[in-house]
Amino acid sequence: MRSDAARSTRAIIEAAERVLSANPAASLEQIAEAAGVARTTVHRRFAGREALLRTMGAQAWAQIRDAVAEIVQDAAPPMVAWHRATTAVLAVKHGWTFALTHIDEADAETLAVIGEVTAITDTFLLRARDAGLLRPEADLEWVRRVYMALISESVHGQAEHGDADATRVLDTLLRGFGA
Template sequence: MSESTARPLRADAERSVRAILEAAERVLSADPGATMEQIAAAAGVARATVHRRFAHRQTLIDALASSAARQLAQAVEDGRPDTAPPLVALHRITANVLDVKSAWAFALGLPSEPGSEAAVLHQDIARRCLTVLERARTDGLIDETADLHWLRRVYYALLGESLHGSPEDSDTDTDTLAARIIDTLLHGAGPRA
């Protein structure tokens, strides 16, 4: 039974699963080959607790990828991609996504199995991104001839560079980084009128 179809967990079990997933992100970021025992120790739970929730390592990895993808999807949704003015939605989504991606870099970097919950969520996120870009084009923020699929890829690259680029940006708040990303996406590096 998958985590998404399982009956709801009790509050203490939910906290335990959250602690395990957070520990897995930290431990696997540092050592992708880490054992379930190392993850349990980092989570402050018994190894048996990890195995009770996740039958084997791949189950834990899949749950980690799904959990991070759900958080990323929620970050996009919280930016109100369908209802907020496009420029506001782009900024909110960008700042939210930077926060989630910085906290869950390992999990969000995992390849998604086709048809998995994480893969479906990532496809929906890409679709939502195109929706916001289309709304921005309708509002005249993006040239009417722009290839939105290419622009989405550029946007993703800007997000990635902001997260993994210069150490000088490590102390820059997400709102400032989001503003830079959106400014670069919409205006490039050319002179301003």
Template sequence: MDGGGVPRRIRADAERSTARILEAAEAVLADDPAASLERIADAAGLARVTVHRRFSSRTALLDALAAQLNERYLQALGEARVDTAPPLVALQRLTEIVFELKLTHRFAVGLFAALTPEVLDRLDQLFVRLREAGAITAADPAWGRRVYLALLHEVHELPADSPTLAPSAPRTRSRRRSTCSCAPCSARWAAPATRSGRSPASVPNR
């Protein structure tokens, strides 16, 4: 399936465009998952047509975002040496990195089934080791992983002025789109295709 077609070398400057698009997409979509490709292109400082050239479809772009997140996760798992370091040490290292990931990949992080089985498995393995070490008691490692990620998520959703946390890291809490914190406003959940408001939120009040 590689076909012996023409190599069609990719210019360095095109790769930069791709990177800028991905970056802009993450930023814009984190703020409004229903944002149009045009807004993403604007944020990237490129024309909409260029986005279409780099990504055959909107879906392809979103897939790329998910793939990027998984790469970062694998990188984080490697850096934290989750397979070899003492589990509690690994957990702390991982936490710092994942926390950062949740800030920088707010959109991708909210994608359904964003994480590949490989990433999930490696996370689960850490919880297996935590259990073996007696650090946790939960029988099911997947459950441990879910709770872990859920709690991290809640922390990262906390308002900046929360008395509970006094984070050292810079917290650029843009609180989604500022115009849409109110119930009626935010309720304009992903209005499929109209002039009416848009903007949703992945993990809200509940």
């Protein structure tokens, strides 16, 4: 692919994320306009709406996987590594609100990536439990679901996000709000 074509592709994907996160039913026309290209160009770069969405989902999940994968390499104490990974994931999720929530049909490759993310997370949760961070009797699948839900909720309608968000998420997850 030539460099200008690559530029168009990137512009379209970024515009799609912007437009669709505001209005999930937006047309390719609106996306093209936001990207500063003609609608025909969108059809040249992507076979159709579905193909565009699948590509977006693939890219977004790949970034989530990269963010999560750091935690495996991280030699720091679990709590420190967890905080770092959470911050990274929050950043990705903030930039891919639509792609990570409103896309259901994913290709096999993306499903594999999602599986990777789940696996890495579950492995880490086991490690965290062994390290005494989590109560031994905690249902790790439920922990993972709550963790992801907290991350989603944390990103909602938030213009800015910083280190404090990861702290809040983990504090909520581990301590709750009880006295």
